[in-house]
Amino acid sequence: MAQILVVDDSSTVRDEVAGFLKKAGLDVSTAVDGRDGLAKLKADPRIKLVISDVNMPNMDGLTMVEKIRGELGNKTVNIVMLTTENSPVMKERGKAGGVKGWIVKPFKGDAVLPTFKKLCE
């Protein structure tokens, strides 16, 4: 059972982020796109934090966020976007959907680890 779900279509990013968080002692699972992320979150109620990309095939990250809050009715899971996107419009959409934080890639694990740990409490 995982505390953190990393959603990214890039296996490079999934391996990098999940590997870093596992080394830091956190339980991590991964999903390959928004559709997969939604299914994994539904199946694992222990997930406290979702770290997700925006641009992904099948279902993008922001649509996934809206479905987590809407379809799944999950209002408590913390969501942080990890993406190359930096558009205020997208950030606004994420904020409206209940996104807690926004990180522009590349991933700098040491800088965000304390916050991630807090969001898992």
Added chain:
Amino acid sequence: MDSQQAKVQVKVLVLEGDAQHAEVLREFCESKNLVALTVQPESLVQVLRSSIDLGALFLAEDYQSHGHQGPALAQELHRIRPELPILMRRVPGGPELSASHLRVLRHHYQPGDTESLAQAVRECLFSLVYPESLVRGIGEVTKEALRGQFRDVSVMAESPFIVRDRIIFGEVYSLIPLEASWCRGYMMLQMEEAGLRRLMMHQLGEIEVEQRDSIRAINNVFAETTNLIWGAFKNRFISYDDASLSKFTQVPIVINHPQHYISFGSEDPQLCFRYHLFDNPFEQGEPIEVHQRFVFNLSWSPELFRENESSVDSLFASGDLELF
């Protein structure tokens, strides 16, 4: 990247046998930010057939190579590299050029007429104006993205340059659309597979690279590198208020030639059709195959699928003129 490095350069091949004219051209090239390359006449064809990136050929009418000279040589060069503009210095009093010769020349000029030569260079090599801040910025965001992706590597950028060829460098390349009010096109990233593997070894170590499904891992790293640069480009150069900014997501398309591999960023199946074409009416002999594939990787909602009735009718009416 300083402002000197941000200036776009073009490599040109100078085929000139006369030392005095060669010197004039050398000075001309220097003043126009052209990098003048020379070649031994006996190696000319070999050099052109290699993947050397070039913007144009400067040819003297009296230059000889492989038994050809002047317009006949221009025709031969055009046959090998049809995309390269040929700018020919005429020999005073030389014969009139035929229509077939003129077709392969972008420009011809008399010795000393550097004004018309400069005009031709402007038209055929610098027809698109690239703002200096764009050129410099691309170099900056790309270097940062490469350093972010391949940690502990040092990245050095050459001066940017322009080519007119369509030759692909290396075996692995990616494509991703760029859309804004001021541009629509693609960014391509091209690498040699061995180089990419070396970078991964440097970062992860040989054992870890081999433990992973290395072909997929290599292509994934390449796709993510493309994604990082693309994101940085958009964040720096495409206005967030741009109405033409695509509202749809994009992912890089990665092609790896040696592995016969193409990735659209997902594990979606592809809908395939195969056609056999016969070049004789009896459908005999080895058919020529055409493969057609559809991948709906960015979005797939079959429940919304509808066929246009008018399109079905048009299958029978194709070729008809519809007057309004």
